[in-house]
Amino acid sequence: MKKYISPGSWFSFEYPESWHEFEDEAGSFLFYNPDVWSGNFRISASLDASPDFAAETMQDELEQYTDATLVKFGGREYVYSRETFEEGGSWYTSHFWVTGAANMALYCTFTVAKDQPITDVNNVLASLKLYNPMQPACREVVGVRLMEVAAINEAFDWASKSVKKRLKKDFSAKTADSITYLDQLIDEDGSKHQRDTQTRVGLVLGCFLIDEVEGVEWVTLVDGKTEVPALYYSRGGGKFSPMSLKQAGNSVVEPVKVVAKLWAEDDTRTLAQLYEELLGRLL
Numbered sequence: 001m002k003k004y005i006s007p008g009s010w011f012s013f014e015y016p017e018s019w020h021e022f023e024d025e026a027g028s029f030l031f032y033n034p035d036v037w038s039g040n041f042r043i044s045a046s047l048d049a050s051p052d053f054a055a056e057t058m059q060d061e062l063e064q065y066t067d068a069t070l071v072k073f074g075g076r077e078y079v080y081s082r083e084t085f086e087e088g089g090s091w092y093t094s095h096f097w098v099t100g101a102a103n104m105a106l107y108c109t110f111t112v113a114k115d116q117p118i119t120d121v122n123n124v125l126a127s128l129k130l131y132n133p134m135q136p137a138c139r140e141v142v143g144v145r146l147m148e149v150a151a152i153n154e155a156f157d158w159a160s161k162s163v164k165k166r167l168k169k170d171f172s173a174k175t176a177d178s179i180t181y182l183d184q185l186i187d188e189d190g191s192k193h194q195r196d197t198q199t200r201v202g203l204v205l206g207c208f209l210i211d212e213v214e215g216v217e218w219v220t221l222v223d224g225k226t227e228v229p230a231l232y233y234s235r236g237g238g239k240f241s242p243m244s245l246k247q248a249g250n251s252v253v254e255p256v257k258v259v260a261k262l263w264a265e266d267d268t269r270t271l272a273q274l275y276e277e278l279l280g281r282l283l
Helices: 053-064 119-127 146-167 176-189 195-212 245-251 255-265 271-282
Strands: 002-005 011-015 020-022 028-032 040-047 069-073 076-087 090-101 104-113 139-143 216-223 226-233
Touching: 002 139, 011 040, 011 119, 040 053, 053 076, 053 090, 053 104, 069 119, 076 119, 104 119, 139 245, 146 176, 146 195, 146 216, 146 226, 176 195, 176 271, 195 216, 195 226, 195 255, 195 271, 226 245, 226 255, 226 271, 255 271
Parallel strands: none
Antiparallel strands: 002 011, 020 028, 028 040, 040 104, 069 076, 076 090, 090 104, 139 216, 216 226
């Protein structure tokens, strides 16, 4: 099973290995199996000033839908309802669950072909954990989230386009030339102490490491309110599984943090030197 921790550490849950996160509307998180479709799972959360918000939301659901019932998974109570509909000549069922605690309410939806089992979602709901969003206490490493993937892609796209535009060179794979080109641009800009530059450089160097070293992959490091892309190196060659920061130890490195720290100490360091430093910390 994979583990997902929401932005802000509001909640977490475990979900099947075959599911992946996909882009959805703001505040909603979408998961499904892209290879063999077996349903779409969505989850979102809302906060309110009232400490009775969750209880009132669940009661409203029970009163609004005549077929709504109370069910339990993992000791947590949910209001459950469903709706069957036809689309494109096929029939589907959307299953709805509402739960929460104090001033946070959660809404879960699973849309699947009519009469198909929903065992996977029952297991997801049983694993759901709610946290205090005002005092996030998660200290874990989980699979890379869509938010972090977007940041990584943006950084590499920035490097590629900048090198192409200003130096008329290709920047598409890990080569000594690519690092030299990017180094040249940053020196010309004088932007080593700019946070955006440090972030992008750290992520680009991370992409190079993943391309070069087998067993290195992107993960998301959650430490209270800090949520960043990080590099995980599996020394035994095994597949990554969610773990606490304590368990991860030096198998996890934050490339952006390393770049910022090293340049703060000595901004004459080249990107090639930063890359070797990152490589050494992982291996």
